[in-house]
Amino acid sequence: MGNETLHPITLPDWYYEIKEPPTEKNWQVFLLINDKYFHPIAIAQSIIYAKSFGAQLTLCAPPEYEKENLKKLINYLTNNFNLFVTGLQLDIPMKEWLLQAGNKYEAIFYIASYEDNKTSLGINISKTLYFFRNSRVPLILIPHNANLMPLNxxxxxxxxxxxxxxxxxxxxxxxxxxxxxxxxxxxxxxxxxxxxxxxxxxxxxxxxxxxxxxxxxxxxxxxxxxxxxxxxxxxxxxxxxSIFLIMVNKYWGIIDYILGPTEKNLIKKSQIPIMCIPKRDDLYVLCS
Missing domain, CATH: 3.40.50 (Rossmann fold)
Known part of the structure; x- marks a missing residue:
């Protein structure tokens, strides 16, 4: 993102009227950021998700991300949007971290942006879904041209x-x-x-x-x-x-590896954020 790290983010008036739910949970919303493939709309929408769920917003950056840019972005969001924001600079590749993060943190969901067929993980949609297929935590993919909306x-x-x-x-x-x-x-x-x-x-x-x-x-x-x-x-x-929920396959067949999963085309055509929930043998319970 370079000099665009501190891209001015303007939120509508209704954002400041969102009432944070009372919760004793240490929930976290993980926003996956990248120097080259990232869009400000994902930051803005993530702020709305975090406040709506009473959660902490955690910016998750790969090892090659500039540490100074990450600090500036955290300070900018904290000071301007009355939100608890932290950063996580990975010391291992993103795909390896994702395998352990669901059990290590109280993550509600991961968030990534995408444009055409490239996500903010720096890979295409099919590979992104492949990395997340065993996750216990859903992934929200936000198109770069999505409209900013409350969770009404x-x-x-x-x-x-x-x-x-x-x-x-x-x-x-x-x-x-x-x-x-x-x-x-x-x-x-x-x-x-x-x-x-x-x-x-x-x-x-x-x-x-x-x-x-x-x-x-x-x-x-x-x-x-x-x-x-x-x-x-x-x-x-x-x-x-403001968001559409879909299931994504945990087990891939040969056609999925060659052409990509069917969910890929749904996501590419969508104009609104898509929550991808991996199919599981047991139900994942967020709260009682």
Whole structure:
């Protein structure tokens, strides 16, 4: 980033009206920065995420990042946005650190920016998803041309796979902690087996959200189980959702290694931040 490290960041008036949730957790939002592939929008949006969750913002820099620039950026953000900001200068490559960070820190999520097919890790989207596929902590990818938005609305599509229940939990976290409204896009299903999976997932969703008195709406669509996710991202953009939740595969096949995972194209086309939640054999619980 060089001389752009202290790029002036202006936040809207509504930022200063965000009420930080009461929490005794030492949560951290990790913003992954890079000298060459990074965009100020990611810093601004990360500040909003951290304040909305009552979390510390940690700037995570690779070994080659200028230490003086990191200090200046920390001081700039701390002094201007009334936020607890720290820095972490890695002494090992980023991809090695990511393998251990989820268990070492109380991380809520990682954040990286991207433009076209390059992320702020200095690699393409496919390789970024590959490095994160075993993570216990989701990754939020922010397009360089995204609009700055509060966490008023979060969106997701709910399909028939049992792993989709992880999105139900994360939707509840945004609603409970950041007071977000949850928008769920539902596909049209004809297959009997798919219908059973859908029924299970939507029963779990409505039972949890109703029990917690969360603000949510289910939108019936004409999209199939195969097109619902890509189409829903377009709908979420029109509905002014601030973030869209997707699942990403933990296990890759030969086609994923050659052409990249299917999620890559969803992310490249998106105009809003995408939270990538790795599929897991057990549910990751952020809070009780």
């Amino acid at each position: 609305k979060v969106a997701l599509s709910m399909n028939f796979e049992k792993e989709e229940k992880e999105k139900i939990l994360w939707g509840s976290y945004f609603a409970r902690i950041a007071n977000s409204k949850i928008i769920i896009y539902k596909p049209k299903v004809k297959d009997k087996n798919y219908k059973l999976g859908m029924m299970s997932n939507y029963t779990s969703l409505t039972q949890l959200y109703d029990k917690l008195h969360l603000n949510y709406t289910i939108v019936d669509t004409d999209f199939t189980v195969y097109t619902i996710e890509e189409s829903s991202i377009s709908l979420a953009t029109l509905d002014q959702a």
